[in-house]
Amino acid sequence: MAFSDLQLGLVCAGGAVVVAVIGYNLWQERRARKHAEQLFRPAERDALLDAESVDAIPPAPGGRMEPTLSGDSSGSFDRGTNENVMQAQPVVRTKPQAPRTQPTLPVDSQAIDCVVTVEAPAGIAAASLFTAQQALLAGFSKPLRWFGWDDGANQWIELDARSPGNLNRATAALQLADRRGAVSDADLVRFYDQVQRLCDQFLAVPRLPARNEVLERANELDRFCADVDIQIAVNVAAKDGSFPGTKIRGLAEAAGLTLHADGAYHAQDDDSRTLYTLSNQEAATFSAEQLRNLYTTGITVALDVPRAPDPVASFDKMVAFAQKLAGALNGVLVDDNRVLLSERSISLIRGQIAQFDQQMERQGIPAGSEVALRLFR
Secondary structure, X not given: OOOOXXXXXXXXXXXXXXXXXHHHHHHHHHHHHHHHHHHHOOOOOOOOOOOOOOOOOOOOOOOOOOOOOOOOOOOOOOEOOOOOOEOOOOOOOOOOOOOOOOOOOOHHHHHHEEEEEEEEEEEEEHHHHHHHHHHHOOOOOOOXXXXXXXXXXXXXXXXXXXXXXXXXXXXXXXXXXEOOEEOOHHHHHHHHHHHHHHHHHOOOEEEOOOHHHHHHHHHHHHHHHHHHOOEEEEEEEEOOOOEEHHHHHHHHHHOOOEEOOOOOEEEEOOOOOEEEEEEEOOOOOOOOOHHHOOEEOEEEEEEEHHXXXXXXXXXHHXXXXXXXXXXXXXXXXXXXXXXXXXXXXHHHHHHHHHHHHHHHHHXXXXXXXXXXXXHOO
């Protein structure tokens, strides 16, 4: 069957349309595939967001770690020529600096003092502060000490009238108790008032602890002092007659004891701390002049338990010395009631001393320590 020109034209036109449709679909499919590849293709590594792009650096103690961007001081950043991506600045590892130690007072002040901290942003001349407080804060029944914070040495320095430099921080430390009892409420009120006046004079600000808590701590210290304030005495009594002072002096000095201004011989350790003392049982005290002509019926070797370093060991040394004196002077060891001291009695006393020593250790005030020497002055 022959096709007319019209039919042939329609067939060609229809074929062209089919080819066009197929080509259009292929183009659309290719475009869609390309778009999908762009969506699911792995992204470029971003130095700001990719945590694994550089090794992690732990933050400094007590701080936090902040991200770092490259760039000059104006805040501009380097950018790639083909992609608009920020470049991360290489991280330089540095050794974390140790935190600055917090200022703490000597342990004895923390234990037995009422501490008032004084902040002076404008600065105070150390010598001027000490001189001014002498006029305002005199006459307390308990010792008072002043400390200034030395920024260069990073420590507290006890102040006196010759202390150099300026201070931005100082502390007033009033002792809370001693052998005479606890600080009184009246003294504490006056202490607070006068420190405030002193601070007003130097445009400084004091931090005053709660007075009722301070008084409670003072009373606790006073009870502790009463519990362990023990002196142990061993007497060497003459069997007959009396002891000559010259011989007592010779025995004391041969044993390494030294005569002090209190009229007693002191046995001391290498740090000049008194272990025990030797004194006259009678009223007259020892002196270089008196010992030449002195005669006495008895002498006393004594141990001040809270002030003696290692009280049990000091007691053993004291007893050994007393026994040596008794043998050399033809005397006997007796207690204050002139009852002979047996080995059993000495052993019982040693056990009691050990208990007092342990009690002081538990309180954090070891016998013979600096704080004990202040507390049992």
